[in-house]
Amino acid sequence: MLKGITVGCGYFGNIQLEAWDRIGEVNISGVVDKDEERAEKVAEKYDCSPYLDYKDAVEVESPDFVDIATRPDSHLEIARFSASAGCDVLCQKPIAPNWKDSKKLVKACEDVRLMINENWRWQPWYQKIRELIDSGVIGEIHTVTILRHEDDALRDPPFPDQPYFLEMEPFLLIESVIHQIDVTRFLGGSIREVFCDTRRVSGVTEGEDSVTVHLKLEGGKRGMIYSTRASEPDVEDPLCDYARIEGMAGFIRLERDGTITVKSLFESDYEVDYEVPKRGYRGASCEMAQKSFVNSIISGDRFETPGENYLDQVMKTVFAGYESSKQRKAIRLEKWE
Numbered sequence: 001m002l003k004g005i006t007v008g009c010g011y012f013g014n015i016q017l018e019a020w021d022r023i024g025e026v027n028i029s030g031v032v033d034k035d036e037e038r039a040e041k042v043a044e045k046y047d048c049s050p051y052l053d054y055k056d057a058v059e060v061e062s063p064d065f066v067d068i069a070t071r072p073d074s075h076l077e078i079a080r081f082s083a084s085a086g087c088d089v090l091c092q093k094p095i096a097p098n099w100k101d102s103k104k105l106v107k108a109c110e111d112v113r114l115m116i117n118e119n120w121r122w123q124p125w126y127q128k129i130r131e132l133i134d135s136g137v138i139g140e141i142h143t144v145t146i147l148r149h150e151d152d153a154l155r156d157p158p159f160p161d162q163p164y165f166l167e168m169e170p171f172l173l174i175e176s177v178i179h180q181i182d183v184t185r186f187l188g189g190s191i192r193e194v195f196c197d198t199r200r201v202s203g204v205t206e207g208e209d210s211v212t213v214h215l216k217l218e219g220g221k222r223g224m225i226y227s228t229r230a231s232e233p234d235v236e237d238p239l240c241d242y243a244r245i246e247g248m249a250g251f252i253r254l255e256r257d258g259t260i261t262v263k264s265l266f267e268s269d270y271e272v273d274y275e276v277p278k279r280g281y282r283g284a285s286c287e288m289a290q291k292s293f294v295n296s297i298i299s300g301d302r303f304e305t306p307g308e309n310y311l312d313q314v315m316k317t318v319f320a321g322y323e324s325s326k327q328r329k330a331i332r333l334e335k336w337e
Contacts, residue, residue: 171207
C-alpha cells in the first residue's frame with residue numbers, strides 16, 4: 001500500500017481527501033494545514049495525523065508521495081522540498097502562478113515522478129466522449145467547442161465557496177479555463193496556437209471573469225472555449241459544461257445535465273447510455289484522476305497528465321493566452337517562451 005500526505009485542507013483539499021478515502025491502495029497518513037483547528041478536524045475525520053508544517057509531515061511520515069492541494073503560489077516550495085526527500089508529487093493545477101515558477105517546479109521534480117492533478121478530463125462524460133471519438137462514430141473530428149456559464153461572481157457574497165477568487169489577478173483563465181484547455185487537447189489533440197480575449201464583466205473581481213479562447217490543434221483541428229463567472233447558466237445547478245464535438249460524419253453534443261447525444265450526418269440523433277457515478281466531485285472525477293496517479297506509480301506507466309507535458313501544452317497555452325489578449329494577436333506555442 002502506498003503512503004501519502006495531503007498538504008492543504010481547504011475547499012478542494014477536502015474533496016481530494018474524500019476521494020483518497022475510497023482508493024484502497026493508498027493510506028493518507030497525515031494532513032497539513034496552517035490552520036491548526038482545521039488540520040485537527042480533518043485529521044480526525046480521516047483517521048490520520050495533523051501537521052502545521054509540510055516539512056514536519058514529510059520528515060515524520062516518510063510518505064511515498066505528497067498530494068499538494070494548496071494555493072498556486074505555494075506549490076513550488078512544497079514540491080521542491082518533497083522531491084528533495086524522494087517523494088513523488090501530485091500537484092493541483094495550475095502548476096504555479098507564473099511561467100518561470102512553473103518551469104522551476106517541473107525541473108525540481110525531474111528525479112521523482114510528477115503528475116498534475118487535472119480532474120476535468122476524468123469526468124465520465126468526457127471519458128465517454130473520448131471513447132465515442134475513438135470509435136469513429138462521427139468520423140474524423142475537426143472542431144471542439146466548450147461553453148461554461150456560471151453566476152457566482154454575481155452572488156451576494158460573490159464566490160461563497162472560494163472567496164479568494166475575488167483577489168486573484170490573473171484569475172479565470174489560469175484558475176478555471178485551464179480545465180477546458182486540457183479537455184480540448186484531450187479530445188482534439190495537441191495545441192499549436194492560441195488566440196485569447198479576457199474581460200472583467202461583473203466588476204467585483206481583480207482579474208478577468210470572462211474568457212474566450214480560440215485554439216489551433218494538430219492536424220488543422222480547432223478548439224473554441226467561452227467561459228464566464230458573470231452570467232446565469234441556462235439550467236439550474238448544471239452538472240457539467242456544454243460541449244459540441246464536430247466530425248466529418250456527424251457530431252457529439254454534451255448538455256449541461258450530462259446528457260450525451262450523437263447525431264450521424266443526415267440521420268436522427270440518439271442519446272448515449274453511460275454511467276455517471278453519484279459519489280464525490282463531478283462524477284467521481286477526482287477519485288478517477290487520483291486513482292490513475294496511484295496505478296501509474298504502482299505499474300510504472302506514464303501519467304495521464306505528466307508534469308513536463310502539462311507544462312509544455314496547458315501552462316504554456318495559459319500564459320501565451322494572457323500575452324495574446326494583451327497583444328490582440330494569435331501566438332504559436334513553439335515561438336513563445
